[in-house]
Amino acid sequence: MYTVRLWSVRHARGFRRVYAAVERYIPWLAPLMRGIGLARAEAAMRPLERITKEFLFDCRMCGECVLSSTGMACTMNCPKQMRNGPCGGVRGDGGCEVKAEMPCVWIEAGLGAQRIAGLEDAGADLTTEAMPLLPPRNHAHDGRSSWLQVICGKPTVEPIPRFSEDDVVRHEPGSLETACHSKRFVVTVEVAPPDSADPAVLIARAARFKGLVDAINITDGAGGNCHMSSVAASAILSAHGLIPVYQVACRDRNRIAIQGDILGAAALGVQNILCLTGDDVSQGDHPEAKPVFDLDAVSLLRIARGMCDRGLYSSGRKLDRAPSLFIGATANPFAPPYADRILNLEKKVDAGAQFIQTQFCFDVDLLEKFMREVRRRELHKRCQIIVGVGTLGSAKALSWMASHVPGVHVPAAVLARIAACADQKAEAKRVCIETIGAVADIEGVAGIHVMGHKNEDVLAEIINESGLRERERIT
Secondary structure, rough: OHHHHHHHHOHHHHHHHHHHHHHHHHHHHHHHHHHOOOHHHHHHHOOOOOHHHHHHHHHHHHHHHHHOOOOOOOHHHHOOOEEEEEEEOOOOOOOOOOOOEEHHHHHHHHHHHHHHHOOOOOOOOOOOOOOOOOOOOOOHHHHOOOOHHHOOOOOOOOOOOOOHHHHOOOOOHHHHHHOOOOOOOOEEEEEEEOOOOOOOHHHHHHHOOOOOOOEEEEOHHHOOOOOOOHHHHHHHHHHOHOOOOOOOOOOOOOOOHHHHHHHHHHHOOEEEEEEEEEHHHHHOOOOOOOOOOOOOHHHHHHHHHHHHHOOEOOOOOOOOOOOOOOEEEOOOOOOOHHHHHHHHHHHHOOOOOOOOEEEEEEOOOHHHHHHHHHHHHHHHOEEEEEEEEEEOHHHHHHHHHHOOOOOOOHHHHHHHHOOOOOOOOHHHHHHHHHHHHHOOOOOOOEEEEEOOOHHHHHHHHHHHHOOOHHHHOOO
């Protein structure tokens, strides 16, 4: 079946033409379907649709078929059920983060979309017209017939409209948002919540960066590991005069819980959120846990913007008071498919991302290629690009991270340089400072996001020694 699926992706343009022809004439059957009764018609049609689409596309019968928007690849085969991929964890060989033996479904979707758009030999990049933003899955439609919807003249899915600045409700910006719109370099740092009910440890670690950074990211079950909740830890920092970025992962909660947490965070003084799809649970400390993935980062961005700017839940119900938030997302220029990473970023900006933080940058050449395309599409004028850097204590630790954390890429030359030194921790720190200098010279980069698990003292030294706080950005 997988072989047939790949064949269908290779012939996506032909399938799209067939679909367009059928879509034009099949509504003639609508009176017949209504005469039979839509429920009876669907009961008769559904088994044939399931068999046909399962054979050709490995279809999962979500009842909201978007094959023509995803290159004739059924993206419900993605273990994270992403409607707007790929995720940032695609492996170096193009394998899925969750199922390493399976090629990423979204790489297949991109190839199919190129064929439909006639771009496979043209050297042109995909656009959001070729692969539009898709709304979160409506689970009430599971198992329903998409064919019947087409016959009745109903679209199976309405794409998410591109976010417009005209939709923005003006508000008093927080300090991170103000910094992002200044001329100087923005600096953020990442801190993992503690494995403790005592907030004192978190406050002490975060306070190390007071006056050094514009905001402190609080991770949300990073790596699929359990810690104090991100929303609680963010609220604790806010109550102690620190500026948190509340990371919101879609892995563990459905849209009801996530929206409730966003409202709660805003009520407790949190002004910044970062929307993430989330890491695979199988590599964390609870591999037996059930992943949720009701949303992906793109649909979460649109929901968060709807709450802030329209004062509405995703259901359309009105909020009594809308939250006021600076909303961000992530990008990974260092994982395949490299050519499609810019499209993924554009989707997030189109969905309403106001700032972007990237995965660890150890390869400045890859980042420069990515930023050239960012500037060509003028995405740096629509959001703030904050590049992730970091350090670990040894070449062995860096090598482990590159091998075991999907989406992290460390060039062999960097590992060899650090491994050759007697003081590997000091050399890794020098590499990080040099990387910061090179990244800061790239036009369109608005800031640096510094990471290193439970390594706060070294991160603070890096920020001080790199001179980040005194730099102005290149625009």
